[in-house]
Amino acid sequence: MTVFSAFLKVIKKNIVMIIIYTGIVIIFAGLNMQTDNTNGKFVSEKPSVLVINNDKGSEISNNFEKYLEDNCEIAEISGDEAISDALFYREICCVITIPKNFGRDTLNGKSPAPEIRSTGEGDAAFTKILMSRYIRVLNVYADDISDEKELIKSVNEAVSEKAEVEMTTKLNISSLAKASTYFNFAAYSLMSCILFIICLVLSSFNNLMIRKRTIVSSKNYKKYNFDLFMSSLTYVLAVCFFFAVLGYIMIGDTLLTVRGAMYILNMFIFSVTTLALAYFLSTFLLPKNAITGLVNVITLGSSFLCGVFVPIDFLGEGIKAIAHIFPTYWYIQNSEIITTAENLGAELPSLVSNSLILIGFTILFVICGIFVSGKKRKIA
Amino acid sequence: MIKKIIEVNGLVKEYKQLRAVDGLSFDVYEKEIIGLLGPNGSGKSTTINSILSLLKYSEGSIKIFGKEMKPDAYDIKREIGVIFQEVAVFEELTVYDNIDYFCGLYIKDKKQRKHYVEDAINLVGIGDYKKFYPKQLSGGLLRRLNIACGIAHKPKLIFFDEPTVAVDPQSRNNILEGIKKLRDDGATILYTTHYMEEVEQICDRIIIIDKGKIIASGTSDSLKKLAKVGEKITVEIYKLNDSIIEEIKGLKHVINVTYDSNLMVVSYDGGKNNIADMIDFLRNNEISYNKIYSERPTLNDVFLEITGKELRD
Numbered sequence: 001m002t003v004f005s006a007f008l009k010v011i012k013k014n015i016v017m018i019i020i021y022t023g024i025v026i027i028f029a030g031l032n033m034q035t036d037n038t039n040g041k042f043v044s045e046k047p048s049v050l051v052i053n054n055d056k057g058s059e060i061s062n063n064f065e066k067y068l069e070d071n072c073e074i075a076e077i078s079g080d081e082a083i084s085d086a087l088f089y090r091e092i093c094c095v096i097t098i099p100k101n102f103g104r105d106t107l108n109g110k111s112p113a114p115e116i117r118s119t120g121e122g123d124a125a126f127t128k129i130l131m132s133r134y135i136r137v138l139n140v141y142a143d144d145i146s147d148e149k150e151l152i153k154s155v156n157e158a159v160s161e162k163a164e165v166e167m168t169t170k171l172n173i174s175s176l177a178k179a180s181t182y183f184n185f186a187a188y189s190l191m192s193c194i195l196f197i198i199c200l201v202l203s204s205f206n207n208l209m210i211r212k213r214t215i216v217s218s219k220n221y222k223k224y225n226f227d228l229f230m231s232s233l234t235y236v237l238a239v240c241f242f243f244a245v246l247g248y249i250m251i252g253d254t255l256l257t258v259r260g261a262m263y264i265l266n267m268f269i270f271s272v273t274t275l276a277l278a279y280f281l282s283t284f285l286l287p288k289n290a291i292t293g294l295v296n297v298i299t300l301g302s303s304f305l306c307g308v309f310v311p312i313d314f315l316g317e318g319i320k321a322i323a324h325i326f327p328t329y330w331y332i333q334n335s336e337i338i339t340t341a342e343n344l345g346a347e348l349p350s351l352v353s354n355s356l357i358l359i360g361f362t363i364l365f366v367i368c369g370i371f372v373s374g375k376k377r378k379i380a
Numbered sequence: 381m382i383k384k385i386i387e388v389n390g391l392v393k394e395y396k397q398l399r400a401v402d403g404l405s406f407d408v409y410e411k412e413i414i415g416l417l418g419p420n421g422s423g424k425s426t427t428i429n430s431i432l433s434l435l436k437y438s439e440g441s442i443k444i445f446g447k448e449m450k451p452d453a454y455d456i457k458r459e460i461g462v463i464f465q466e467v468a469v470f471e472e473l474t475v476y477d478n479i480d481y482f483c484g485l486y487i488k489d490k491k492q493r494k495h496y497v498e499d500a501i502n503l504v505g506i507g508d509y510k511k512f513y514p515k516q517l518s519g520g521l522l523r524r525l526n527i528a529c530g531i532a533h534k535p536k537l538i539f540f541d542e543p544t545v546a547v548d549p550q551s552r553n554n555i556l557e558g559i560k561k562l563r564d565d566g567a568t569i570l571y572t573t574h575y576m577e578e579v580e581q582i583c584d585r586i587i588i589i590d591k592g593k594i595i596a597s598g599t600s601d602s603l604k605k606l607a608k609v610g611e612k613i614t615v616e617i618y619k620l621n622d623s624i625i626e627e628i629k630g631l632k633h634v635i636n637v638t639y640d641s642n643l644m645v646v647s648y649d650g651g652k653n654n655i656a657d658m659i660d661f662l663r664n665n666e667i668s669y670n671k672i673y674s675e676r677p678t679l680n681d682v683f684l685e686i687t688g689k690e691l692r693d
Binding site: 001002005006009010013014204207209210212213214215216217218219220224 | 432433434451452454455457458460462464466467468469470471472473477481482484485486488529530
């Protein structure tokens with residue numbers, strides 16, 4: 001208990017840092033949850049266009065204009081300068097001009113194309129898709145149908161057909177997205193809390209003179225090291241428990257489901273890996289200022305590279321490849337699988353393999369730690 | 381019969397080509413303060429580290445309390461306290477918590493520990509600083525805390541490795557008095573230092589080592605007898621004739637007289653009232669002088685006599 005008690009007292013002396021890192025996860029995860037729009041609803045918006053019909057006398061041209069009126073917001077602007085201004089100020093996304101003799105040329109199989117001036121942005125692209133869809137159908141039917149009314153009827157039937165879209169997912173996407181946001185941000189705070197505190201505490205206990213004083217004492221040195229390890233593990237468990245409770249407060253009942261348990265298990269495995277990394281770093285007996293700098297570089301660097309702050313899909317292929325060397329990447333991968341997998345059972349092999357990679361990192365850090373501390377002890 | 385607390389026989393420690401300790405043998409007896417004196421690199425720390433099993437030695441044997449000392453000899457370690465030269469405390473713990481922690485490595489019982497910690501705090505005189513953190517303490521107080529951490533569990537054998545380095549005179553006296561009190565309370569003490577005056581002040585016996593070997597040992601007085609030089613009397617005189625110098629050379633026990641920069645230094649090989657005799661001589665010859673003082677031989681003179689070099693080289 002002597003070692004554990006001193007361990008707690010040293011942690012208490014650094015409690016401000018724990019509060020800061022916890023505050024970071026609350027603020028950033030909280031803000032991201034507020035701005036989250038992954039709520040499963042879809043609302044389509046009509047692009048705003050100007051249609052200039054130079055073939056008013058044609059039924060085909062008038063029908064094309066009507067098709068555009070049904071699918072777009074039609075603006076009323078006249079005069080070249082006003083039209084250019086409207087395009088420049090994005091009041092409209094494009095100007096579609098139906099050329100003279102459009103209807104007659106279509107019936108004659110000349111496949112005329114309407115002229116289009118656009119801003120080149122998303123809405124304009126969507127309008128082009130709408131327009132080309134109509135024109136393509138019109139030209140195909142015009143090859144076989146020579147009667148204008150019949151052609152119009154057939155084209156209208158074809159373009160009015162819509163595909164049925166059914167949302168098959170049973171997932172509560174909204175709450176899972178919140179959980180994903182929370183646990184992704186938690187990776188940074190968790191890593192900071194563990195790395196910073198464990199490295200600082202161990203730098204005190206591993207101080208050469210304090211070690212010497214411990215070795216000459218009647219305390220069994222193996223027992224002493226075991227006490228230190230158990231104290232560290234207890235701290236890690238306490239941090240995991242705290243972040244789980246905080247998660248429940250911020251996310252709600254999602255954490256009480258199987259997926260919630262898997263998020264927490266993933267967090268625990270990641271925490272143990274981080275503890276091993278902290279043990280490895282502490283073997284270098286760095287000064288306390290250097291520890292602060294090093295921990296910031298590791299936590300911020302790996303968080304940015306592995307998709308903690310920015311979704312990993314937004315990152316380049318090169319960065320993604322580099323991210324593989326960090327445990328955080330595998331933690332985030334598991335978090336994403338837990339969030340998006342329709343059938344968790346089917347994704348279990350991926351989850352297990354990612355977890356095994358994290359355990360592999362843990363073993364690697366422990367081996368490296370033993371090697372370095374052995375070398376250091378020999379030099380001392 | 382006086383009990384042997386430490387028995388070192390033929391201790392050898394080699395670092396590749398270097399023989400840091402070369403066949404060292406000595407005993408330390410119960411309730412004595414023994415001083416281990418030697419220049420840097422003489423093998424003092426290697427000897428202590430070997431005794432404490434912090435180092436694996438090449439040859440020889442070490443017994444403490446009659447039992448062989450080994451790294452896992454926890455029953456022996458229970459009775460040993462060590463005060464290292466460098467301060468070894470936690471910056472994050474208060475004075476009280478630091479002492480309690482290090483005492484806790486030996487004593488499990490909380491009540492007993494509390495009592496022991498209070499005793500240690502009182503012994504080194506840091507009662508007013510219990511809730512202070514090490515960073516808030518002066519160098520002297522920090523040294524006292526370092527000592528309290530090493531002796532709180534009331535060990536029977538205590539190693540002090542240069543505990544007064546960079547300590548103010550008040551703290552130094554406090555520390556030395558504390559060490560004497562520990563001896564009076566029944567502890568045996570092995571004390572290493574550079575400061576000869578400290579060794580002379582508190583040690584019952586002195587071992588002088590150089591290049592890993594014991595070159596002399598005994599009490600302060602017996603060691604000083606090894607030096608050929610005796611008392612030195614220095615007199616500040618404005619003007620002195622050669623005839624007077626010759627006359628002084630003829631005085632009893634005088635072995636040499638030098639006169640330079642108005643300072644006359646007279647060396648003796650014995651005699652008890654040399655300074656009184658010199659004052660009488662100066663008065664009888666009507667020689668006026670500003671000041672006169674006497675210097676007894678030091679352990680440095682002994683070391684110089686035996687090795688031909690200064691102790692602090």
